[in-house]
Amino acid sequence: AANVRAAPDKNSKLITTLNNGQKVTVFEEPNGWIKVELDNGIKGWVANNLVR
DSSP states (O other): OEEEESSSSTTSOEEEEEOTTOOEEEEEOOTTEEEEEETTSOEEEEEGGGOO
């Protein structure tokens, strides 16, 4: 599982959690973070070492 956060910062607000194998749309990957959109439309940031 990986935490989806409101901003590309480990201390920012937790929005939701990704489950293993869950598909997301990737928008950008600045400075060790990935901006993603989940199937339900939620957008947020995930640390890039937590996803592949």
